[in-house]
Amino acid sequence: MTAPQPSGPDTHGVAVDAYTAAQAAQDAAVGHETRTFKLWRGADGKGDFQDFTTETNDGMVVLDAIHQIQAEQCNDLAVRWNCKAGKCGSCSAEINGKPKLMCMTRLDELPANEPVTVEPMRAFPHVRDLVTDVSWNFRVKPRIQKFTPRPPDAPDGTWRIQQADVERVQEFRKCIECFLCQDVCHVLRDHHKHEEFIGPRFLVYAAALEMHPLDVAERTTALKDDFGIGYCNITKCCTKVCPEHITITDNAIIPLKERVVDEHFDPLRALVRLVRGPKRK
Amino acid sequence: MRRDAWWVPQIGAFVVLSSFLAYATWAAFQNAHYEFGSYLSPFYSPLITGDSPHAWFRTRPWFVPAISPALLILPFPAGFRFTCYYYRGTYYKAFWADPPGCAVGEPRNSYLGEKSFPLILQNVHRYFMYAAVLFLGILALDAYRGYWFAGPDGVKHFGIGVGSLVLTINVCLLSGYTLGCHSLRHLVGGYLDRLSGRPLRRKAYDCVSCLNRGHMNWAWFSLFWVAFSDIYVRMCSMGIWHDVRIL
Structure with a gap:
């Protein structure tokens, strides 16, 4: 649809009327x-x-x-x-x-x-x-062990990492902290476990740190004891509402749950650790 | 309050899982019509003892109880599916309304999640995964045997029947489901922060991740087909269906 153009100074008033009429027609066409x-x-x-x-x-x-x-x-x-x-x-x-x-x-x-x-x-x-009032979220974040890089790889104090290794955590960096995942999570929404469970947003944050190729901190004990990862029963509601389409459950929470199982629930892994010594990141 | 039909997937999951559970339990207790020529029902594989040509032992070892073979076998795949991350999320919603749906209120106030007994036992999933991978090998062998038919001379000849394809599709779907398991994904490389410099691990992790993205579909299709495979062998064995030879 093309709007009629003004035809010159002599017909200025007419042109405006035509323009207004065209605008009205266009408005009608877009479905008021x-x-x-x-x-x-x-x-x-x-x-x-x-x-x-x-x-x-x-x-x-x-x-x-x-x-x-x-x-x-x-x-x-x-x-x-x-x-x-x-x-x-x-x-x-x-x-x-x-x-x-x-x-x-x-x-x-x-x-x-x-x-x-x-x-x-x-x-x-x-x-x-x-x-x-979403300020609870801002109080949760500092409780998570901060990024703890290994000693620098080069004498100038810099590190070397492969793109392939950071790709996995880059997905988590898309989070815009809208807290929709926190809102839909029934552990927070219906059971109000705010003191015991940090919610999907901060499990994603913890995953971004825990899986980072430079990070050497150990967070699995805190995830199990302080951050209540066991409360998540994997209903994937958080994934469904994420506006950034982060695969929260499959790529962040379940891998973290598996790491917690490695450290705290798997007797074979415990035996391997006993023989080989603690895992080095 | 949600006004859309949020309850439809839950009802569907409830009906399908309940039907499968009822049928598998009934079939496991039948202890009959689980083989037809070179075909063996996946519910009864591996057949540890018996007179059947599919049996591993002719005489029952002392440690094998005298019950339907399926009752010895089914706890492993059942445990694998029961503790599967995908099924957990599904049946918590469909059977226990925990929650009934996303952003839908709950019928109870107390909640323990998987942090306490009994659901903390779901962490055993990786051990069922080990068993499920072993079962894949056994079912692949069954599918292979399904292509060898005894002729009038008693010698086995290669052939293709509809049942051969049914058992082959079964093992393919079960492989897609089992090899896309979240625990396997962790085991093959997910537990590492750095996969560069480990090309085999990287490839394995990428392959499992690829299957994992369709884990839900693999879970449902393989569930349906494993039940259908048992029904097919059972119907042929009972003489109700006729196995068509393609080759």
Whole structure:
């Protein structure tokens, strides 16, 4: 579809009208639609759904609609967002009951004949409306043994590593810390084991360190005793919600579980260690 | 609250796994119709004792109890599947609603996970994997024998029957499932942080990882086909189905 071009100064008014008409036609063509949104309103865990109706069109994402509602109908609606590009991990919420990024969920992916429900994440303390307090995650991270490289390979204090060896952990570096995996994990969400279990996000973080070709620290004992890796029952919900498509369960959690089995549950491995001495990384 | 049909995969897994469990238990207790000519049902392989040409020993050694051979064999593949990382996630959801689905509320408050007894025993998985790899060799031998048919002169001749293909597909699917096991992936190289300079390990790790990416599909197809292989041999042995010779 091509919009008519202004034809010259004498017909300026006519051209603008034609342009406006073309714009209106284009807007109609992209599918304007009125949709209902049920947004969670309230503070400190108390609240209820409130209905809003707004105009939407093709290509809009949930965050666009939330901003439109905030601008036109509900100025005090609290919502956390930043990049609108699926890279900052700020706008995590539960859309139609599923943990998702609001900025990456297109409205045309959602059933058109039903209201769109948007709730705050359930695994973290509620602050207000769609905003939760995710600071627990920031307190977990420092508990994990930091990157501990082996002594430098060269006299100038640098290391030599092969690309093939770092490829495995590069997948984990894609994490944007949206905490959707933490939110969907039933150990945190339903059983509230925040004191005993660090959750999928930090198991990925631990895997990135533990499998790094330069790292020599031992984390399996902490994973078993302090970080509760045994609580994970491999339902793969974390993998399903990850917006960066990190294969959290198969590539991070299960390999870590296997390393914990090596160190703590496998009698044959214990025998090998007894004969050969402790494993050198 | 999720409004989509999140419960469909769980119901499907519940029905398929329950059906398989019921059929395998029934078949294991039958102690009959598990062989037909050169075909041996995978539920009864290896056949340790008996008069059958498939049996390893004619007389029963003192340490082998006088029960259906399948009851001696099935605990190993059953243990392998029961402790499999993929099946664990599936049956925790389908049978114990722990959780019933992703982002769906749970029916109980207490939770021990695999951190405490009894589920801490799931860590034995790698030992069942060792047994499963051994079983692959035995089933491959059975599939090979399925191509050799006794002629009227009593001499075995090469041939291809539908049953030969059924048993071959069975061992292929089981290989795809077993060789894509997460524990095997760890064993062949996953436990190392550096695989460069170890080309064989690297290749093995890449191959197992490749199969591992389709572990779910291998798990379901191999489960279905191993049951079908038993049904095929059983039906032929009972005279209900006729084994068609292709060659």
